Amino acid sequence: MWVMKVGGGCLRDAAGIRQLPRVLNSAYGESSRLLVVSAIGKTTNRLLQIAEAAGRSDLGLADALLTKLRDDHQAIIHELLPDGSAHQLMHRLNEKYWTALWQRVQALSHLSEEIGYATDAILVYGELISSEIVKAYLEAQGFSLAWVDARRLIVTDGYHPEPTVIQSASQANVDAQLVPLFRTHKLVLTQGYIASDLRRRSVTLGREGSDYSAALFANMLGAQGMIAWKDVGRLYSADPNIYSDAQPLTELSYSQAAEITYYGAQILHPRTLRPLRERRIPLYVRPYFDPAGEGTIIAEKWVYPLPPIRTQRRGLILIEVESTDLSPLSLTEMLRDMENEGIEAYFVQGGVRTAAFAVKGSQDSLERWRAAIPAGWEVSVRQPVTLYTILYPDATLSSPNGEAIYFQRLPDRVHWLAYEG
Ligand code: ASP
Numbered sequence: 184m185w186v187m188k189v190g191g192g193c194l195r196d197a198a199g200i201r202q203l204p205r206v207l208n209s210a211y212g213e214s215s216r217l218l219v220v221s222a223i224g225k226t227t228n229r230l231l232q233i234a235e236a237a238g239r240s241d242l243g244l245a246d247a248l249l250t251k252l253r254d255d256h257q258a259i260i261h262e263l264l265p266d267g268s269a270h271q272l273m274h275r276l277n278e279k280y281w282t283a284l285w286q287r288v289q290a291l292s293h294l295s296e297e298i299g300y301a302t303d304a305i306l307v308y309g310e311l312i313s314s315e316i317v318k319a320y321l322e323a324q325g326f327s328l329a330w331v332d333a334r335r336l337i338v339t340d341g342y343h344p345e346p347t348v349i350q351s352a353s354q355a356n357v358d359a360q361l362v363p364l365f366r367t368h369k370l371v372l373t374q375g376y377i378a379s380d381l382r383r384r385s386v387t388l389g390r391e392g393s394d395y396s397a398a399l400f401a402n403m404l405g406a407q408g409m410i411a412w413k414d415v416g417r418l419y420s421a422d423p424n425i426y427s428d429a430q431p432l433t434e435l436s437y438s439q440a441a442e443i444t445y446y447g448a449q450i451l452h453p454r455t456l457r458p459l460r461e462r463r464i465p466l467y468v469r470p471y472f473d474p475a476g477e478g479t480i481i482a483e484k485w486v487y488p489l490p491p492i493r494t495q496r497r498g499l500i501l502i503e504v505e506s507t508d509l510s511p512l513s514l515t516e517m518l519r520d521m522e523n524e525g526i527e528a529y530f531v532q533g534g535v536r537t538a539a540f541a542v543k544g545s546q547d548s549l550e551r552w553r554a555a556i557p558a559g560w561e562v563s564v565r566q567p568v569t570l571y572t573i574l575y576p577d578a579t580l581s582s583p584n585g586e587a588i589y590f591q592r593l594p595d596r597v598h599w600l601a602y603e604g
């Protein structure tokens with residue numbers, strides 16, 4: 184059993200979807216496979232814009248954006264399928280999804296539910312629709328496959344924006360509803376990113392969460408391996424779009440890969456590695472547009488030496504704390520309170536009088552955290568900063584230029600923070 188994930192970047196247009204049969208024929212055709220797909224291209228961003236317009240009660244704009252999104256999907260369908268089947272599919276999608284989606288958009292403008300749920304109820308359509316298009320296209324190409332709605336499989340606590348998966352309930356669904364499909368089909372198709380809560384409401388797993396979905400499925404199915412087909416193809420020691428000397432990484436351990444994604448490498452969702460590591464399932468990152476090409480293998484083995492690896496994590500909030508009444512600051516206490524509020528600290532530096540943190544967290548949780556700080560400690564919250572990291576720095580490393588507001592050198596890494604220009 185293999186779990187394969189194909190993201191929205193790969194499925195960005197008709198040519199991207201046409202690549203899918205080649206990819207499927209290139210790898211593990213004899214084994215059972217679960218194919219996990221994301222929404223087409225930038226659909227999730229576009230659905231978010233639609234939800235935002237509806238949230239401002241601008242239904243005119245929401246309608247125009249939704250019409251454009253549907254037209255773009257229809258253009259892709261026309262390129263993929265002969266007229267008769269294209270019309271049939273579009274009819275089906277209208278009945279099953281686009282009409283219901285418009286109702287969700289209208290409902291959001293009246294705000295009858297909490298905004299997080301109302302938005303998620305809109306976002307899930309991206310993956311549902313793309314998986315239907317992929318199914319119709321693969322069938323037209325002679326593949327026989329079963330399709331399943333991932334919301335019936337993955338159950339979460341519904342917490343926004345990154346809910347916690349309820350393992351036992353999800354495993355029971357997978358055993359009862361997914362495993363039996365493999366008795367009649369070698370290939371089963373489902374969606375990444377979408378799930379439900381205990382009240383069966385639709386939720387999403389956090390942006391770019393399809394990798395994570397695929398890893399959860401691999402874990403629950405006890406797969407031999409997971410393959411993440413990527414348009415970038417593999418992991419590099421830096422973003423190859425920025426650094427011309429970026430080197431490909433052929434092998435990494437789970438923890439090395441987790442660290443790289445945690446500090447900002449965009450290629451994998453940071454939550455992906457844990458479910459895989461738990462059952463020692465290797466992850467193969469492979470080039471979608473060159474299925475025979477080399478990728479990156481992520482498994483248990485510690486890889487040494489690695490070249491210096493550069494990452495950046497944008498959009499963090501810089502918090503500076505100063506003790507103004509001579510009482511010593513307690514980093515431990517402040518970090519514990521952050522954790523309790525769901526605030527993630529990516530960078531910490533400090534002593535007894537001043538401290539700095541670069542964190543990710545919602546406005547509300549930051550307000551609550553701040554309210555609990557003792558009166559003699561003064562807190563200031565700064566504009567967004569980027570955390571730059573170099574893992575495994577070598578001797579030739581030059582210090583960052585004047586842009587760094589904080590700099591930290593540890594034995595196996597260097598971090599610095601800079602304001603975002
Ligand atoms: N479509 C979702 C997003 O763009 C999930 C994913 O692509 O992994 O965030």
Ligand code: MG
Pocket residue numbers: 190191192221222224227391
């Ligand atoms: Mg996407």
